[in-house]
Amino acid sequence: MDLNDFSLLYPNIETRQAHYRGEDRPCIDALVLDELGMTDMLRLKNSELSEYFTMDPDVISYRLEVFADMLANPSISATLQALIPILGDILELRRLEADSGDVDSYLSSMTEIELYISCIDLLASGFSAIKGKLTSRAYCAFAERIEELAESEYYKELNKKLSELTERVREIRSVTIGVNLDAQLRPTEAGVLSINPEPFRSGDVIEKILRLNFKDDAYTCIASLVPFGKKHNENQKTALSLAFNSAIGEVYKSSLHSWKKIVRSYVLDNTDFLLSLLGEIEFAVKATAVLESLREKGCPLCLPDIRPMDECAFNAKALYNPSVALKIEETVVENDLVFDEKARIYVLTGPNRGGKSVITCALGLSQAMLQLGMFLPAESVSISPVDAICTHFPTGAEDTIDKGRLGEECARLDEILNLISAHSLVLLDESLSSTGSFEASYIAAEVLGGLSVIGCRAFFSTHLHELAAEIDGINRRAAADGGKPIDTLVAGMEDGKRSFKILRQKPDGRSYARDIATRYGLSYETILNNHTHK
Numbered sequence: 001m002d003l004n005d006f007s008l009l010y011p012n013i014e015t016r017q018a019h020y021r022g023e024d025r026p027c028i029d030a031l032v033l034d035e036l037g038m039t040d041m042l043r044l045k046n047s048e049l050s051e052y053f054t055m056d057p058d059v060i061s062y063r064l065e066v067f068a069d070m071l072a073n074p075s076i077s078a079t080l081q082a083l084i085p086i087l088g089d090i091l092e093l094r095r096l097e098a099d100s101g102d103v104d105s106y107l108s109s110m111t112e113i114e115l116y117i118s119c120i121d122l123l124a125s126g127f128s129a130i131k132g133k134l135t136s137r138a139y140c141a142f143a144e145r146i147e148e149l150a151e152s153e154y155y156k157e158l159n160k161k162l163s164e165l166t167e168r169v170r171e172i173r174s175v176t177i178g179v180n181l182d183a184q185l186r187p188t189e190a191g192v193l194s195i196n197p198e199p200f201r202s203g204d205v206i207e208k209i210l211r212l213n214f215k216d217d218a219y220t221c222i223a224s225l226v227p228f229g230k231k232h233n234e235n236q237k238t239a240l241s242l243a244f245n246s247a248i249g250e251v252y253k254s255s256l257h258s259w260k261k262i263v264r265s266y267v268l269d270n271t272d273f274l275l276s277l278l279g280e281i282e283f284a285v286k287a288t289a290v291l292e293s294l295r296e297k298g299c300p301l302c303l304p305d306i307r308p309m310d311e312c313a314f315n316a317k318a319l320y321n322p323s324v325a326l327k328i329e330e331t332v333v334e335n336d337l338v339f340d341e342k343a344r345i346y347v348l349t350g351p352n353r354g355g356k357s358v359i360t361c362a363l364g365l366s367q368a369m370l371q372l373g374m375f376l377p378a379e380s381v382s383i384s385p386v387d388a389i390c391t392h393f394p395t396g397a398e399d400t401i402d403k404g405r406l407g408e409e410c411a412r413l414d415e416i417l418n419l420i421s422a423h424s425l426v427l428l429d430e431s432l433s434s435t436g437s438f439e440a441s442y443i444a445a446e447v448l449g450g451l452s453v454i455g456c457r458a459f460f461s462t463h464l465h466e467l468a469a470e471i472d473g474i475n476r477r478a479a480a481d482g483g484k485p486i487d488t489l490v491a492g493m494e495d496g497k498r499s500f501k502i503l504r505q506k507p508d509g510r511s512y513a514r515d516i517a518t519r520y521g522l523s524y525e526t527i528l529n530n531h532t533h534k
Contacts, residue, residue, distance in 0.1 A: 006142070007138070008138050011062040024054045025054065025055070026055050027388035027389070029050065037365065038365060042287060052372055056385075057385065062136075062373070063374070065137060066139065066284060067374060069136040069139045070288040075130060077288050079123065084282060084285070088278075091278075110162070116267050117158065117159060119271075172197070174198060175194070176193040176196060177191070177193065178190065178192075178193040200220070287374055290322070290326075291374065293326055294325060297325060298331075300320075302381055307382055307383060312423065316337045316376075317336050317381070318335075318380075321361055334378075335359055335501060343486065344457055345451055345460070345487070347448070347471060348488075349488070349491070350491025351491060356429070356462075356491050357429050357430075360427050364427050366383070370383055384423075386425045388421070388425070389425045392416060392427070392431045409431060413447055420456050425458070426451060427459050428447075428460040428461070429461050431447075440464055444460070445473075448460065452485070468507045488506055
């Protein structure tokens, strides 16, 4: 396997290069991820989540295989999780080398070799135990590559060479220093005379008594070297340490020469191969952890039926919001949701805190998870990729100084309308709440008509109950220009209580007010009855 061709997230070099060129990347920015709750649900350290979104069905299918293997074999996540800090240590070592300019350091090279061997030993041990259970193209190829590395003659020779050199270094217990002096007893040059397997002895009287040996020999110190005295600063101590390391490097120069050939021709290439996967490995581990947490809570997860983008398909059974499911103790409410020939756009109305925002985000999260290649939060989903996910949610960061809040909302809507296509998904949650219902309904009707003509999928959750009465008129107007149909949804109430179930029906704004009034004893009948019986 060519190291440059392998990826956990892309089936071949062509799809990966297309992604790097931006050809398969949907427009899903950090604000969208924050508003949907995905940033908190799936937070990465070594890369940005937005880097991994794709529109390519082949890439999505390839990743679904990866997650299927990881869900079926939890030891993969455990192995890769243990690998991440080792790769982080290699990166830090290289950074320190680059900062110091000492990229040929013997000791640093040896440390990187030790870290590399730790990586291969860890991976070989982890994947050899499950090799026969793997089904994904990615992990079958990865396990095969690790097995090749671990069993290669190069690797065996590397372990042998490392053992020899580390043993030689670890045998060093002291260094004999020679210093030449001029006529005024000033040091003129200094050097290492020998590297010794024994530490020198202090020469203190107490130590001689304890040893019962008063003779002087080559390992008895007669005076301390000044940089290690109590009154000397850290810079002086560091300078001496660097001088020692440099001298040791000179002593092992012949070994170092052959060592560097091994490092440059073999180890660095294979270490670079693993380092290039660090971001992908972290994403796969973190995303799998999210899926495993959902499964542990008893939430359904499904392999999506990926439809062509031109179908603009979305048909979900028992869809739920995974971000909410991970935060609550009780069972999360599930809903069916389908975009079909009768509805490319939905207007969802209902009582406050009735689940409108939750289902809006559930739709967005399921679409985003698809385009990361993850299993979806539902019993079943038939779904097409989108070229953009755009959100228009309430925010406390509006630029209201010059435009005012309504002006800022309208400016953001205009940006969305200029960005999207028929293959986009637009999510609007309580948009235009900064103005009165008359102005908000008028602007909302204009926006819905525009979205209808563009032909994108859209979901508008709103407090504007009266807007529903205008849907038929909006549909007639947009149909003349080839617009797609708009339908209505209602956040349900049962016995005056919110059910959080989403129903496909015409809303009755008065029914919500009536249910709430009845619940709190504020209906005319209740007031009259209570007053009569006083």
